[in-house]
Amino acid sequence: MLTPTYLAQQLVNALNLGSLYALVAIGLTMVYGILRLINFAHGDMMTLGAYLALGIIALLALPVELALVLPMLLVAGVGLLVERLAYRPLRGAPEVAMLITSLAISSLIQNGATMTLTAQPRPVRLPSQLAQRIAIGELSLAVMDLVIVALALALMVALGVFVKRTTIGIAMRACSENLRAAQLMGVDVNRVIAIAFAISAGLAGVAGVLWSGKFGLVDPFMGFVPGLKAFVAAVIGGIGSIPGAVLGGYLLGFAEVLFVAFAPPGLSGYRDAFVFALLLIVLLVRPAGLLGQREVNRA
Amino acid sequence: MLVLDNVHVYYGHIHALKGINLRVDVGEIVALIGSNGAGKTTTLLTISGLLRPRQGRITFDGHAIDHLPPHQIVRMGIAHCPEGRQIFTRLSVMENLRLAAIHRHDVPGVQRDLERVFALFPILAQRRRQIAGTLSGGEQQMLAIGRALMSRPRLLLLDEPSLGLAPLVVEHIFRVIASLRAEGMTILLVEQNAYQALQLADRAYVLETGQVALQGTARALAENPAVKAAYLGG
Ligand SMILES: Nc1ncnc2c1ncn2[C@@H]1O[C@H](COP(=O)(O)OP(=O)(O)O)[C@@H](O)[C@H]1O
Ligand SMILES: [Mg+2]
Numbered sequence: 001m002l003t004p005t006y007l008a009q010q011l012v013n014a015l016n017l018g019s020l021y022a023l024v025a026i027g028l029t030m031v032y033g034i035l036r037l038i039n040f041a042h043g044d045m046m047t048l049g050a051y052l053a054l055g056i057i058a059l060l061a062l063p064v065e066l067a068l069v070l071p072m073l074l075v076a077g078v079g080l081l082v083e084r085l086a087y088r089p090l091r092g093a094p095e096v097a098m099l100i101t102s103l104a105i106s107s108l109i110q111n112g113a114t115m116t117l118t119a120q121p122r123p124v125r126l127p128s129q130l131a132q133r134i135a136i137g138e139l140s141l142a143v144m145d146l147v148i149v150a151l152a153l154a155l156m157v158a159l160g161v162f163v164k165r166t167t168i169g170i171a172m173r174a175c176s177e178n179l180r181a182a183q184l185m186g187v188d189v190n191r192v193i194a195i196a197f198a199i200s201a202g203l204a205g206v207a208g209v210l211w212s213g214k215f216g217l218v219d220p221f222m223g224f225v226p227g228l229k230a231f232v233a234a235v236i237g238g239i240g241s242i243p244g245a246v247l248g249g250y251l252l253g254f255a256e257v258l259f260v261a262f263a264p265p266g267l268s269g270y271r272d273a274f275v276f277a278l279l280l281i282v283l284l285v286r287p288a289g290l291l292g293q294r295e296v297n298r299a
Numbered sequence: 300m301l302v303l304d305n306v307h308v309y310y311g312h313i314h315a316l317k318g319i320n321l322r323v324d325v326g327e328i329v330a331l332i333g334s335n336g337a338g339k340t341t342t343l344l345t346i347s348g349l350l351r352p353r354q355g356r357i358t359f360d361g362h363a364i365d366h367l368p369p370h371q372i373v374r375m376g377i378a379h380c381p382e383g384r385q386i387f388t389r390l391s392v393m394e395n396l397r398l399a400a401i402h403r404h405d406v407p408g409v410q411r412d413l414e415r416v417f418a419l420f421p422i423l424a425q426r427r428r429q430i431a432g433t434l435s436g437g438e439q440q441m442l443a444i445g446r447a448l449m450s451r452p453r454l455l456l457l458d459e460p461s462l463g464l465a466p467l468v469v470e471h472i473f474r475v476i477a478s479l480r481a482e483g484m485t486i487l488l489v490e491q492n493a494y495q496a497l498q499l500a501d502r503a504y505v506l507e508t509g510q511v512a513l514q515g516t517a518r519a520l521a522e523n524p525a526v527k528a529a530y531l532g533g
Contacts, residue, residue, distance in 0.1 A: 167397065167398070167401050170390065170394050171398060171401055173387070173389065173390060173394075174387045174390060174394075174398050177388065177389055178385055178387060180349055180381075180385075181381060181385040181386075182387075183348075183349060183368075184347055184349065184373070184379045184381055184385075185373065185398055185399040185401070185446065185447075185450070186369075186370045186373035186374060186399060186401055186450050187370060187401055188368070188402075189370070190368075293389070
C-alpha cells in the first residue's frame with residue numbers, strides 16, 4: 001500500500017487541494033483584512049466561475065485558455081459590482097450588517113443558479129489536452145493537476161508582487177492596518193476596497209473553474225464546502241494575512257489528504273470533522289492564527 | 300485660509316462640538332488648547348472629513364469642504380498628523396512616506412519632498428528600510444510628521460505631536476514645527492502642552508467642552524490669568 005508511487009500520488013493530491021484552498025482563502029483574508037467582513041458569498045464566486053467556464057466551453061466553443069481567463073475576469077467584475085451595490089452603501093454600518101448582506105448574496109446566487117440552471121449537477125468534460133495523463137515512472141499525472149498547481153502558484157506570485165511593490169498594494173496593506181489613518185493620508189479607500197473585492201472574487205472564480213475541472217461536476221452549491229474550508233484555512237493562517245492564507249490553504253490540503261490516506265478506513269468519512277478539530281487546536285495554541293497579528297486598536 | 304463657522308459634531312447622542320468658530324490665516328501657527336475631552340481631536344477629524352458636522356460650515360480657500368471625502372480634502376492641501384501617531388507599523392518607513400504621496404504624479408516633486416523630510420529628520424533616512432513598528436516613539440512621531448508632509452500640504456494639522464515623548468525629542472519636534480513655519484507652512488497645532496504651544500503660536504483658541512472659551516494672540520493668552528491657572532500650572 002505505502003509504495004513510493006502511492007505517496008507521490010497523495011502528494012500531488014495534497015498540492016492540488018492546497019492550491020485551491022489557498023486561492024480561495026486569499027480572497028477571504030484580503031477582504032476581511034480591510035473591512036472585517038467574513039464574506040459568506042465568497043464560495044459562490046467559485047460556483048459562478050465554474051458555470052461560466054462550462055458555458056464558455058460548451059456553448060461558445062472557445063479555446064480552453066479563455067475558459068480560465070474569462071471567468072476570472074467576469075467574476076472579478078461581479079465582485080466589483082457586488083461591492084458597489086451591496087457593501088459600499090453599508091460603509092460605517094455595524095459589521096454584522098455586512099455579514100448578513102453577504103449571506104443574502106450567497107442565497108441569491110445559489111437560488112438564482114437553481115432556478116435558471118436547475119440543481120442538477122452538470123458534468124464537466126475536460127478538453128482533451130487537460131484530460132491527458134503524463135506518466136512519470138509509475139506515477140500517472142493528469143495535465144489538469146499540473147495546471148492547477150502552476151496557475152495557482154503563478155497567481156500567488158503575481159499577487160505577492162502587486163501587494164508588495166505597487167502603490168495600490170501598499171495602500172491595501174495600510175488600509176488593512178488602519179483604515180482611518182489611510183484615509184487621512186489621502187488614500188481613496190473606496191477604490192482600494194473595490195480593487196480588493198475584484199481580486200478576491202477573480203481568484204475565487206478561477207479556483208471554481210479549476211475545482212470543477214478536477215472534480216468533474218458543477219452545481220449551484222459546489223462553492224459552499226470549499227468556501228468553508230478556505231475560511232478555516234484563512235483562520236489557521238491568521239485571518240487578514242495573505243501569506244497566512246497561503247500557508248493555511250496548503251496545510252489544510254495536506255492535512256486532509258494525509259488524513260484520508262492514512263486514517264483507518266472507517267474514519268476517513270470524518271475528514272471535515274478532522275479539519276475543524278485541526279482549526280481548534282491551532283487556535284488554542286495561537287489564537288491569532290499562525291501568521292496573524294494580534295488586533296491592534298483600529299481607532 | 301481655513302474657516303469653521305458654527306460647527307456642531309455629534310458622536311451618536313454625544314454633542315461633542317457645540318458651535319465652533321475658528322479661523323486660520325495663511326502663514327500662521329494657530330494653537331488649539333484645552334483639557335482632555337474638550338473636543339480638540341474631534342475638531343481636527345471634522346476638518347479632515349473623517350467626521351461630518353451635523354450643522355455649520357467648513358471652508359478652505361473659500362471652498363466648502365465639509366461634504367468632501369477625506370482623500371479629496373488631502374488633495375486640496377490639508378494634511379493631518381493624527382493623535383497617537385498612527386503610523387503604519389507593518390509598513391517600512393519608506394512605504395509609509397510613499398503611501399502619503401499616493402495621489403501625486405509629479406515624481407520629481409515627490410522625490411524633493413522625500414529629501415526634505417530626510418533633511419528634517421535624518422534618522423528616518425537611516426531607517427528607511429526598517430519596519431515602522433520597530434522605531435522608537437520619538438522616531439515614530441517624526442515619521443508621522445514626515446508622512447503628513449509628503450502630500451505637500453498648505454495647511455498642516457498636528458494633533459498632540461509631543462504626547463508621551465522625552466523632553467529632548469519634544470524640543471526637536473517643536474524646532475521642526477518652527478522651521479516649517481519659516482518655510483511658509485500654515486499650521487493648526489493641538490497641544491496639551493499649552494506652555495510650549497503658546498510660545499510657538501501666533502494665535503490660539505482655548506476649547507472647553509466643545510466650545511471656544513477664549514481666543515486671542517498667543518502672547519495675550521499666555522498672560523491671561525484664567526489660562527495661566529487652568530493650563531499653565533498657575
Ligand atoms: N469615538 C467616540 N465616541 C464617542 N464619544 C467620543 C468619541 N471620541 C471622542 N468622544 C467624546 O467627545 C469629546 C471630545 O473628545 P476629543 O475630541 O477626543 O477631545 P480632546 O482631543 O480635546 O481630548 C469627549 O467628551 C469624548 O469623550
Ligand atoms: Mg485629543
